[in-house]
Structures are given as structure tokens and as C-alpha cells.
Amino acid sequence: MPILDELRRRFGDAIVETADHRGELTAVVARDALPGVLAHCRDEAALAFDVLMDLTAVDYQKFPGREDGPRFEVVYHLYSIARNHRLRLKVRVDEDDPSVPTAVALWPIANWLEREVWDMFGVRFEGHPDPRRLLLYEEFVGHPLRKDYPINRRQPLIGPAT
Amino acid sequence: MGVGGFFTSKLDEAIGWARKYSIFQYPFVTACCGMEYMATACSHYDIDRFGAGLPRFSPRQADVLFVVGTISHKMAPVLKRIYDQMTEPKWVVAFGVCTCTGGFYDNYATVQGIDTIIPVDIYIPGCPPRPESVIDGLMKLQDKIAAQAQRY
Numbered sequence: 001m002p003i004l005d006e007l008r009r010r011f012g013d014a015i016v017e018t019a020d021h022r023g024e025l026t027a028v029v030a031r032d033a034l035p036g037v038l039a040h041c042r043d044e045a046a047l048a049f050d051v052l053m054d055l056t057a058v059d060y061q062k063f064p065g066r067e068d069g070p071r072f073e074v075v076y077h078l079y080s081i082a083r084n085h086r087l088r089l090k091v092r093v094d095e096d097d098p099s100v101p102t103a104v105a106l107w108p109i110a111n112w113l114e115r116e117v118w119d120m121f122g123v124r125f126e127g128h129p130d131p132r133r134l135l136l137y138e139e140f141v142g143h144p145l146r147k148d149y150p151i152n153r154r155q156p157l158i159g160p161a162t
Numbered sequence: 163m164g165v166g167g168f169f170t171s172k173l174d175e176a177i178g179w180a181r182k183y184s185i186f187q188y189p190f191v192t193a194c195c196g197m198e199y200m201a202t203a204c205s206h207y208d209i210d211r212f213g214a215g216l217p218r219f220s221p222r223q224a225d226v227l228f229v230v231g232t233i234s235h236k237m238a239p240v241l242k243r244i245y246d247q248m249t250e251p252k253w254v255v256a257f258g259v260c261t262c263t264g265g266f267y268d269n270y271a272t273v274q275g276i277d278t279i280i281p282v283d284i285y286i287p288g289c290p291p292r293p294e295s296v297i298d299g300l301m302k303l304q305d306k307i308a309a310q311a312q313r314y
Binding site for chain 1: 235236238239268269270271273274278279
């Protein structure tokens with residue numbers, strides 16, 4: 001596909017892996033190159049990805065065949081209204097240093113989406129203007145969508161706000 | 163029991179009888195159980211027959227707190243505050259399994275039974291409970307109110 005070819009040509013080794021599954025395009029990007037790739041996707045006239053549809057993460061800790069690799073993958077779903085095409089970008093993140101550069105400057109919606117990923121997976125976003133939990137409360141211990149979070153762990157009850 | 167004891171016990175009965183037929187509830191509705199609550203409150207099942215037909219949407223005017231639906235950890239402080247705002251005498255009904263025990267939400271977000279936060283008088287199980295169960299629970303609550311010793 002032209003989009004993936006274009007990305008590979010421009011960013012070279014920073015594009016770790018690409019896939020084209022029935023027209024669904026995926027590119028795995030090296031973490032250091034991520035801000036440049038995202039900015040290019042948004043601003044390049046041929047790509048024009050003006051919408052960040054979703055930003056989420058996957059925990060591969062117990063995934064068959066992926067136990068040894070980087071534990072997390074942060075996933076960006078991009079969509080272009082003008083060109084009506086889509087692209088999925090992934091960044092692999094190690095458990096020891098679970099952080100990714102923020103995309104808030106490119107798409108303001110990334111603010112809340114990144115807060116949700118921090119809340120649920122404990123992946124930090126460097127440069128985020130407001131890195132608080134989004135859905136859970138401040139007293140919550142841990143990140144519940146991590147695969148090693150016990151399903152029936154009880155959290156301390158919180159009292160009325162004073 | 164002396165003459166005074168006779169009169170206070172009869173007064174207890176009279177107050178209990180009056181209270182059990184003038185239940186003003188506060189419906190704390192958070193989830194799907196609310197549908198069954200509405201069905202119970204409407205004309206087909208008609209809890210007005212039991213004197214419980216007028217929900218008050220201020221906890222300060224209510225006698226019975228109906229906790230209807232799943233309570234998350236984030237909602238728990240709100241529920242506690244609503245309970246604290248109600249004036250004595252007050253009663254609490256746990257409506258549906260989520261409020262009784264957490265139901266099938268055995269996870270990080272859900273309070274495992276509202277009796278971990280506030281005292282509960284009547285538990286109505288069911289997911290959601292049918293209106294007949296609700297009326298059964300309401301009648302049990304009425305018996306409890308009628309039999310309750312009053313504080314003067």
C-alpha cells in the first residue's frame with residue numbers, strides 16, 4: 001500500500017514492522033521516532049490524518065508467543081476525513097520503562113485518552129500536561145487492566161470528599 | 163409491666179402503624195434495576211397501595227433509602243453522604259443483587275455490597291428482582307417498621 005511504502009521510505013528503520021490485512025494498515029514504530037511519525041501523518045498533505053480515533057494499549061504479558069517481548073503496545077488509530085483512509089500505529093513499550101511521548105500537541109483528544117491508558121495500564125506519557133487518572137480515583141492502588149492485576153483484589157473504600 | 167408501660171407500648175404500635183403506611187422513599191437509582199423499580203411504582207403493581215407511592219427526591223424528606231443498582235467505588239462517597247443527610251428514623255433497602263453483594267461484578271470497580279458502607283434493613287435479591295419480590299421486600303420492611311421500638 002502507498003501509505004505504508006511512503007512511511008517506510010521516509011522513516012527507514014524507525015518503522016519496525018508493517019502489515020496490510022485486507023486493507024487494514026498497521027505500522028509498528030520505534031518509540032524514539034513516534035513524535036515525528038505522528039506529526040508527519042497529521043501534516044503531510046497526502047496522508048492528512050486529522051482525527052485520532054482511539055488511543056489504547058495492550059498488555060502482552062501472558063499472550064502466547066509474546067511472553068519474552070516488550071510487555072505493552074500502545075496503539076493509535078488514525079483517520080483522515082479528507083481522504084477517507086485509516087492507519088493503525090503501534091509502539092512497543094518495555095515493562096521497565098513504560099513511557100511514550102505524548103501526542104496532546106497534535107490531537108487535543110489525546111489528553112483524556114492518554115490519561116485513560118495511564119489509569120488502566122500504567123503507561124506514562126512524557127510531556128502530558130495533566131497526568132492524572134481519568135476514570136478511577138486517586139486512592140486506587142495499581143492499574144486494573146494489567147494482566148497481573150488480581151481480578152478480585154479489593155481496593156480501600158473511599159469516604160465522602162471533605 | 164405497669165400502666166405507663168402499657169401506654170408506651172400501645173403508643174409504639176400506633177406510631178409504627180402510622181409510619182409503615184406513610185413511607186416516603188428516596189430512590190437512589192444507578193442501573194438497570196431502576197426499570198423494575200419503575201414497574202413496581204407504576205399503576206400495574208402500584209406501591210401506593212402500601213403507602214409508599216410518593217418518592218421524594220431530597221434525602222432530607224425521605225424515610226426509606228432505596229438503593230437501586232450497582233454502586234461503584236466512585237459512587238460510594240455519594241451514597242454515604244445521601245444516607246447521612248436523611249433524618250431519623252430512616253431505613254435502607256438494598257434492591258437487587260449488586261447492592262446486596264456486588265452481584266456478578268466481582269471486579270476492581272464495584273462495591274461488594276452496600277452494607278460495607280451503610281447499614282441495610284431489607285435485602286431484595288434478584289437480577290433484577292421482579293416487582294413481586296420488591297413488594298414482598300416492602301411488606302417485610304413494613305413489618306419491621308411496625309415492630310420497631312420507638313425512641314422518645
